[in-house]
Amino acid sequence: MTMSDLNPADAAFAAELRHVLPDEILRTPDPAYLEEPRGQWHGAGGLLVLPRSTGEVAAAVRAAARARVPVVPYGGGTGLVGGQVMPDAPAPMILSLERMRAVRGIYPDENVIVAEASAVLADVQAAAQAADRLFPLSLAAEGTARIGGTLSTNAGGVNVLRYGNARELCLGLEAVLPDGSVWNGLKRLRKDNTGYDLRGLLIGAEGTLGVITAASLRLFPRPATRATGVFVVPSPRAALRLLATARARIGEGVTAFELISGQGMRFLSETGCAARAPFDEIPDWAVLIELGLGPAAAPEAVLVGLFEAALGEGLAMDGVIAHSQAQSAALWAMREQIPEANKRIGSISSHDISLPLSVIPDFLERAPGVVAALGPFRINAFGHLGDGNLHFNAFPPPGKSKADYPKARAAVARAVHDLVAEYDGSFSAEHGVGRLKVGELERYGDPAKLAAMRAIKAALDPAGIMNPGAVLALGRQDNAPPG
Amino acid sequence: MTMSDLNPADAAFAAELRHVLPDEILRTPDPAYLEEPRGQWHGAGGLLVLPRSTGEVAAAVRAAARARVPVVPYGGGTGLVGGQVMPDAPAPMILSLERMRAVRGIYPDENVIVAEASAVLADVQAAAQAADRLFPLSLAAEGTARIGGTLSTNAGGVNVLRYGNARELCLGLEAVLPDGSVWNGLKRLRKDNTGYDLRGLLIGAEGTLGVITAASLRLFPRPATRATGVFVVPSPRAALRLLATARARIGEGVTAFELISGQGMRFLSETGCAARAPFDEIPDWAVLIELGLGPAAAPEAVLVGLFEAALGEGLAMDGVIAHSQAQSAALWAMREQIPEANKRIGSISSHDISLPLSVIPDFLERAPGVVAALGPFRINAFGHLGDGNLHFNAFPPPGKSKADYPKARAAVARAVHDLVAEYDGSFSAEHGVGRLKVGELERYGDPAKLAAMRAIKAALDPAGIMNPGAVLALGRQDNAPPG
Numbered sequence: 001m002t003m004s005d006l007n008p009a010d011a012a013f014a015a016e017l018r019h020v021l022p023d024e025i026l027r028t029p030d031p032a033y034l035e036e037p038r039g040q041w042h043g044a045g046g047l048l049v050l051p052r053s054t055g056e057v058a059a060a061v062r063a064a065a066r067a068r069v070p071v072v073p074y075g076g077g078t079g080l081v082g083g084q085v086m087p088d089a090p091a092p093m094i095l096s097l098e099r100m101r102a103v104r105g106i107y108p109d110e111n112v113i114v115a116e117a118s119a120v121l122a123d124v125q126a127a128a129q130a131a132d133r134l135f136p137l138s139l140a141a142e143g144t145a146r147i148g149g150t151l152s153t154n155a156g157g158v159n160v161l162r163y164g165n166a167r168e169l170c171l172g173l174e175a176v177l178p179d180g181s182v183w184n185g186l187k188r189l190r191k192d193n194t195g196y197d198l199r200g201l202l203i204g205a206e207g208t209l210g211v212i213t214a215a216s217l218r219l220f221p222r223p224a225t226r227a228t229g230v231f232v233v234p235s236p237r238a239a240l241r242l243l244a245t246a247r248a249r250i251g252e253g254v255t256a257f258e259l260i261s262g263q264g265m266r267f268l269s270e271t272g273c274a275a276r277a278p279f280d281e282i283p284d285w286a287v288l289i290e291l292g293l294g295p296a297a298a299p300e301a302v303l304v305g306l307f308e309a310a311l312g313e314g315l316a317m318d319g320v321i322a323h324s325q326a327q328s329a330a331l332w333a334m335r336e337q338i339p340e341a342n343k344r345i346g347s348i349s350s351h352d353i354s355l356p357l358s359v360i361p362d363f364l365e366r367a368p369g370v371v372a373a374l375g376p377f378r379i380n381a382f383g384h385l386g387d388g389n390l391h392f393n394a395f396p397p398p399g400k401s402k403a404d405y406p407k408a409r410a411a412v413a414r415a416v417h418d419l420v421a422e423y424d425g426s427f428s429a430e431h432g433v434g435r436l437k438v439g440e441l442e443r444y445g446d447p448a449k450l451a452a453m454r455a456i457k458a459a460l461d462p463a464g465i466m467n468p469g470a471v472l473a474l475g476r477q478d479n480a481p482p483g
Numbered sequence: 484m485t486m487s488d489l490n491p492a493d494a495a496f497a498a499e500l501r502h503v504l505p506d507e508i509l510r511t512p513d514p515a516y517l518e519e520p521r522g523q524w525h526g527a528g529g530l531l532v533l534p535r536s537t538g539e540v541a542a543a544v545r546a547a548a549r550a551r552v553p554v555v556p557y558g559g560g561t562g563l564v565g566g567q568v569m570p571d572a573p574a575p576m577i578l579s580l581e582r583m584r585a586v587r588g589i590y591p592d593e594n595v596i597v598a599e600a601s602a603v604l605a606d607v608q609a610a611a612q613a614a615d616r617l618f619p620l621s622l623a624a625e626g627t628a629r630i631g632g633t634l635s636t637n638a639g640g641v642n643v644l645r646y647g648n649a650r651e652l653c654l655g656l657e658a659v660l661p662d663g664s665v666w667n668g669l670k671r672l673r674k675d676n677t678g679y680d681l682r683g684l685l686i687g688a689e690g691t692l693g694v695i696t697a698a699s700l701r702l703f704p705r706p707a708t709r710a711t712g713v714f715v716v717p718s719p720r721a722a723l724r725l726l727a728t729a730r731a732r733i734g735e736g737v738t739a740f741e742l743i744s745g746q747g748m749r750f751l752s753e754t755g756c757a758a759r760a761p762f763d764e765i766p767d768w769a770v771l772i773e774l775g776l777g778p779a780a781a782p783e784a785v786l787v788g789l790f791e792a793a794l795g796e797g798l799a800m801d802g803v804i805a806h807s808q809a810q811s812a813a814l815w816a817m818r819e820q821i822p823e824a825n826k827r828i829g830s831i832s833s834h835d836i837s838l839p840l841s842v843i844p845d846f847l848e849r850a851p852g853v854v855a856a857l858g859p860f861r862i863n864a865f866g867h868l869g870d871g872n873l874h875f876n877a878f879p880p881p882g883k884s885k886a887d888y889p890k891a892r893a894a895v896a897r898a899v900h901d902l903v904a905e906y907d908g909s910f911s912a913e914h915g916v917g918r919l920k921v922g923e924l925e926r927y928g929d930p931a932k933l934a935a936m937r938a939i940k941a942a943l944d945p946a947g948i949m950n951p952g953a954v955l956a957l958g959r960q961d962n963a964p965p966g
């Protein structure tokens with residue numbers, strides 16, 4: 001398929017839609033729907049549709065399929081790879097699910113919650129907590145991100161180590177497929193081997209294979225006791241040994257294990273962020289460790305024991321353990337404000353990479369040199385070390401801005417991603433491909449997998465209306481005459 | 484596609500294969516390859532191919548795709564739904580991966596093992612144990628079942644409660660797709676959002692979308708301490724409350740929670756199985772509970788504490804807690820020999836069902852009546868209660884055999900599965916669809932999902948060569964002229 005086979009969501013299409021949908025859910029998109037957080041793309045604005053029900057989503061998609069109008073599903077708009085805005089003509093129908101944010105049901109005895117696509121991640125967490133359960137998906141944008149978007153991008157976050165990615169937290173889906181049919185797959189089952197894993201396929205497809213309208217999600221018992229600490233470690237290699245020690249001693253009780261670099265901590269003060277490193281002298285590397293244990297446990301004492309063991313083995317040199325909720329929040333704020341500090345500095349190039357755990361130390365020894373060969377850039381490497389997922393970002397030197405290096409981005413990204421590929425890692429760990437990494441997927445993706453993806457896309461969305469240009473490159477014959 | 488578009492794996496095809504593969508890997512299949520454990524189908528025997536490498540698998544599939552010859556991937560042959568034998572003409576190429584059983588690598592620091600498709604499940608468990616790790620997938624056939632087959636069927640087993648199904652234990656795959664191309668997806672990554680979830684799609688596709696040749700699999704720390712107990716419970720409703728109590732007190736430490744019926748225990752003695760219920764009087768219901776805890780824990784004491792709490796709340800009436808490895812093995816033997824006892828009795832109809840946890844008590848109150856309306860049948864309901872997965876099987880009355888009720892199977896299965904559907908459950912929890920439940924999938928499956936499955940099948944396997952007739956019904960035009 002090519003873009004030239006598609007038609008704009010213009011007045012004629014709006015008139016078509018009015019035959020099947022009430023006028024009040026059709027709008028002209030205001031600019032907020034055409035922006036994305038990193039400002040790399042500006043969406044083409046066609047028509048905004050605000051369905052209130054799965055039936056209305058289906059009617060809108062059916063009409064788009066008939067008219068061959070592109071559809072951009074829209075959740076919280078927090079994605080970092082441009083999956084939520086389509087810059088190309090013809091102007092799309094933006095299908096925002098913002099009115100579908102109900103929690104349809106919560107089943108504490110089953111550890112299941114059923115939520116609509118636009119339920120805000122934090123609201124789902126709160127609903128779970130009100131039922132004395134945990135919905136563990138947690139990430140910086142959780143106050144804005146929606147369940148549908150987090151599933152469509154298979155989001156990760158800080159609790160993957162213990163609880164898994166979005167895909168692993170989802171038991172079932174309700175979705176509108178590209179022909180406008182509704183798949184009622186909202187099962188509350190832990191085991192269901194009845195054919196192909198359409199659930200897993202739609203999760204992470206970034207809206208290119210259909211629109212998720214609701215999901216049944218796993219809940220967990222809330223850890224009765226928690227503890228948070230930040231340990232100064234001599235190196236990422238030591239941090240990984242500390243992780244192994246922690247898991248051997250504490251098992252699944254290790255809920256988060258986040259790497260923080262000295263550069264990241266310095267960025268916090270340089271950019272005037274409120275959060276601060278809890279050390280007089282900024283160390284080169286630290287890890288934030290969170291434990292979640294049972295009611296009879298003493299996690300602070302367990303963390304102290306871990307720290308003493310680490311000290312003895314040379315895996316830690318200093319440490320802070322929170323003794324109150326406020327202290328714990330302050331340690332987490334340090335970790336969670338790093339992306340904001342990064343944003344204020346302005347990165348040359350950001351990389352959401354994952355690597356086999358055991359090669360991370362080698363990678364972190366080599367990668368700075370690879371970047372230094374391209375310019376005097378500062379590196380902030382941080383992230384979900386326990387999952388092998390690093391945010392490895394390059395920044396301009398002090399006193400300069402990214403605008404001073406207009407051509408560096410592509411070269412830095414290429415060099416970093418080539419090194420990631422050499423170590424059999426991934427150029428997209430948790431943010432998705434979106435529009436940002438379509439070229440990377442073509443370059444580094446397995447050819448047989450890419451061919452299978454294209455075949456699946458063509459089979460489920462023969463008109464190519466669903467989020468065109470995300471994940472998979474548009475057809476090469478964009479200037480061919482309309483079909 | 485229809486079967487009449489396909490050609491047999493005959494002498495002419497064997498001659499074709501000899502151009503690309505060595506003669507010594509081509510055989511005439513002996514009868515063992517044409518049988519399945521329940522004796523419901525007898526496979527059509529064409530040609531047996533025994534590749535030694537992924538390259539040879541690819542060459543065989545490429546040749547089959549060219550010649551439009553059906554391919555039946557063959558693992559350990561332990562599947563219970565007929566996925567491994569194709570009874571229909573034209574006779575297929577049986578592609579047994581039995582020579583590809585190497586563990587390609589084990590990465591204890593990463594908690595990853597990479598194994599070829601025909602590695603025996605028990606051998607992978609043993610390799611993990613030798614590296615002081617746990618590969619948790621565990622099921623009755625683990626001494627014979629192969630990794631490829633357990634992934635292709637998304638097998639479950641006794642540890643799903645804590646560790647998940649086969650799909651959740653798999654990080655990456657190497658597979659030969661239906662055109663003979665090789666997908667190199669053997670990543671050792673916890674997070675990898677680079678396009679559609681082809682891994683999840685091939686897992687559970689039962690060989691209809693390609694042939695899994697190797698997998699990278701998750702390992703876990705081995706629980707340092709364990710305890711096993713069997714508690715007599717007044718009812719399945721009480722058993723579920725006991726499960727909730729156990730998880731609130733012990734969290735993920737509850738590794739297995741298996742329901743056992745009085746009928747199952749009576750079958751053990753009736754059929755002369757070695758295992759015995761550890762109670763003087765056979766109770767109506769019991770649960771086997773296994774805990775796996777950390778090095779400093781005292782799981783026996785924890786289990787005793789749970790028992791006392793259960794006794795106090797009326798959730799248990801009697802109990803046995805193992806004080807030695809041998810006693811634990813004896814309790815497990817009681818659970819694990821029940822399928823053998825069932826086999827010796829000979830079931831009228833067996834149902835591998837799953838249900839939302841909270842409706843299981845209602846289901847178990849109603850379902851026996853539904854079966855009783857069809858004949859004087861005995862029910863053995865048992866299984867992985869913690870996952871909502873029951874094996875609900877109907878047997879002839881004492882002194883009779885299933886041969887006395889030749890027409891009962893379809894009616895019993897229909898009645899049970901209708902009730903399962905009423906409770907929004909699944910007719911296939913962990914065994915797969917195979918050839919046994921193709922009709923069930925057509926009857927109970929969501930139409931939009933089925934249409935998507937057919938589209939995916941046609942896209943990835945346009946000639947329809949991969950395990951024809953499994954999962955999806957063959958085309959309706961089987962008597963159409965060859966294409």
